[in-house]
Amino acid sequence: MRKFHTLVICIFICALVGGLDADGFKDLNYNMENWNPGTGKPVTTSLNRGRMREDYIHPTTHESQWKYDVTRGPATRPVGSTANPLFEEVLQRSFEQAKPVFHFNKISPENCTSVATDNCGILTGKAFSDNCAPTNPLFTYCQAGAGDFEAKYFLQRIGRLNASRGVILTLSGERGVTKEMFQPVADILVVLQFVKFHQMSVAIFSAAAIRLPILRVLQFYNCTGIVLQRGDFLPFPSLRMVQFLKSSTIASIEDNAFEPLMYLRHITFEHGFDTSSNLSPELKSHLSLLHCSREYKWLRDWLQLRPYLIAPKNAGAVFNLGGFQNMKREKGSIFIPVDCATPRLIADNIDGPFSSLMEM
Ligand SMILES: *[C@@H]1O[C@H](CO)[C@@H](O)[C@H](O)[C@H]1NC(C)=O
Ligand SMILES: *[C@@H]1O[C@H](CO)[C@@H](O)[C@H](O)[C@H]1NC(C)=O
Numbered sequence: 362m363r364k365f366h367t368l369v370i371c372i373f374i375c376a377l378v379g380g381l382d383a384d385g386f387k388d389l390n391y392n393m394e395n396w397n398p399g400t401g402k403p404v405t406t407s408l409n410r411g412r413m414r415e416d417y418i419h420p421t422t423h424e425s426q427w428k429y430d431v432t433r434g435p436a437t438r439p440v441g442s443t444a445n446p447l448f449e450e451v452l453q454r455s456f457e458q459a460k461p462v463f464h465f466n467k468i469s470p471e472n473c474t475s476v477a478t479d480n481c482g483i484l485t486g487k488a489f490s491d492n493c494a495p496t497n498p499l500f501t502y503c504q505a506g507a508g509d510f511e512a513k514y515f516l517q518r519i520g521r522l523n524a525s526r527g528v529i530l531t532l533s534g535e536r537g538v539t540k541e542m543f544q545p546v547a548d549i550l551v552v553l554q555f556v557k558f559h560q561m562s563v564a565i566f567s568a569a570a571i572r573l574p575i576l577r578v579l580q581f582y583n584c585t586g587i588v589l590q591r592g593d594f595l596p597f598p599s600l601r602m603v604q605f606l607k608s609s610t611i612a613s614i615e616d617n618a619f620e621p622l623m624y625l626r627h628i629t630f631e632h633g634f635d636t637s638s639n640l641s642p643e644l645k646s647h648l649s650l651l652h653c654s655r656e657y658k659w660l661r662d663w664l665q666l667r668p669y670l671i672a673p674k675n676a677g678a679v680f681n682l683g684g685f686q687n688m689k690r691e692k693g694s695i696f697i698p699v700d701c702a703t704p705r706l707i708a709d710n711i712d713g714p715f716s717s718l719m720e721m
């Protein structure tokens with residue numbers, strides 16, 4: 362059984378904000394801002410006792426931290442660290458949910474590189490897909506230059522690899538989405554990342570009748586004005602994490618938008634903002650809306666009943682599938698504590714609750 366020693370790659374996004382104690386993560390912190398968009402390929406990769414070194418350059422425009430880990434044996438039932446009954450229900454449901462089986466089929470290094478198109482490809486570096494080595498999941502991306510046709514064509518090629526392992530897909534730049542585009546990877550797509558989409562309406566997925574049944578993580582990087590309506594999460598029934606990262610701002614969330622997510626364990630609301638200088642108008646509007654407005658009292662009440670959603674997480678505690686798992690997520694990288702009584706909005710106490718209007 363190859364279940365043993367499956368290589369698990371943790372996903373952890375830049376927890377080093379807001380005066381957080383970063384020492385423990387120093388060797389995991391990379392500057393991903395200087396990638397060469399011309400090549401779309403990692404420039405240098407190397408593993409250092411199972412950890413990537415700082416000289417790695419990632420082809421997406423966000424900071425990420427990747428770590429190798431080795432897991433053994435079958436999944437054990439997660440033990441709730443809190444007595445929260447809603448969290449206990451989520452854990453129980455997750456435990457009972459059938460996990461897709463991945464065979465990690467062999468892919469030749471030639472086939473691994475030849476699926477690339479002009480603007481899409483697999484990160485073949487050692488710290489990522491490692492030439493599609495039989496223990497690794499697939500890190501795939503389409504840069505902004507890839508149109509809808511190219512993205513669809515690329516995902517068809519990924520599907521033809523018959524990889525039977527987890528896939529992460531990073532889509533940069535704004536684009537349309539269609540059912541045909543995602544269909545070839547729908548049964549292997551574990552993490553979906555959007556980079557630099559603006560005024561993004563998440564309704565585009567349900568409108569296109571897309572269904573990603575095993576997707577565990579949905580991430581927005583540097584996306585502004587995200588609009589979430591009721592029903593928008595129906596295409597992603599197995600989501601464990603929703604993350605608004607790298608200065609992404611929300612324009613609106615319709616009451617009960619998160620309700621269909623039966624397995625949801627984590628939401629990152631604000632991350633990657635510089636709160637020491639003047640706040641951008643988008644951030645101000647996002648913070649005052651979600652944390653302070655009367656209109657979003659439902660969201661604060663909802664979070665108050667589910668404090669586990671915005672609490673720190675250990676590696677693997679949120680999801681572990683197809684070769685990916687979440688990495689440790691610390692307080693200070695999940696939301697910005699807001700004091701609604703001050704004009705600057707930022708609370709003095711960085712360990713404070715989500716909003717001064719609630720007690721946590
Ligand atoms: C590479 O891909 C081709 C076409 O999809 C397939 O016929 C062949 O078996 C693959 N080779 C390996 C070693 O995976
Ligand atoms: C794809 O992989 C499965 C095992 O995961 C295998 O049974 C099947 O024959 C493969 N299909 C093709 C077309 O290679």
Ligand SMILES: *[C@@H]1O[C@H](CO)[C@@H](O)[C@H](O)[C@H]1NC(C)=O
Pocket residue numbers: 557583607608633
């Ligand atoms: C987000 O993208 C804009 C350009 O679209 C850029 O100016 C800004 O620096 C980016 N922010 C972050 C945190 O990456």
